[in-house]
Amino acid sequence: MITQLTEQQARQLLGSARVGRLGCIVDGEPYITPINYKFEGDFIYSHSLRGTKIDGLRKNPRACIQVDRIKTDLYWQSVLAFGNYEEIQDPTERGTILRSLLKEFPMLTPVESALIEDGYTPEIIIFRIRVDRITGVSEGVDSDEFLLIEDLGNGTIAAG
Secondary structure, eight states, X not given: OEEEOOHHHHHHHHHHOSEXXXXXXXXXXXXXXXXXXXXXXXXXEEEEESSHHHXXXXXXXXXXXXXXXXXXXXXXXXXXXXXXXXXXXXXXXXXXXXXXHHHHOOSOOHHHHHHHHTTOOOOEEXXXXXXXXXXXXXXXXXXXXXXXXXXXXXXXXXEO
């Protein structure tokens, strides 16, 4: 049975995930792409090179992030966080956020790595989504903690 997550449960899932799907509008069409992010307070922080998502977010700053935790088809949680895109321009704030992101995600993305290997240092855009609404749903979860599903090795699934 599908149930609504509390805001606390939704925030917990949003804070525990490392990859989310960023949804925005690009040229009047929905656009979704995975991003690494860090959730703190009411902000989702990330970084990117300039490209389709950044161009779209600059034109239409309304965005969402979707994350999920899936154990099986019948045991999962999903959260959507809605908000507005903001680029971080202040050099001190940019440095603080970038250090925090790199501490959380020490490996550069493949695109950034390739560009740096070519001797070109790209402009890294530091941004955040100012979250104003969070919703979440779950299937097969009837307690405050996500059920752990284990394969017992004989083809049966147990919840506990």
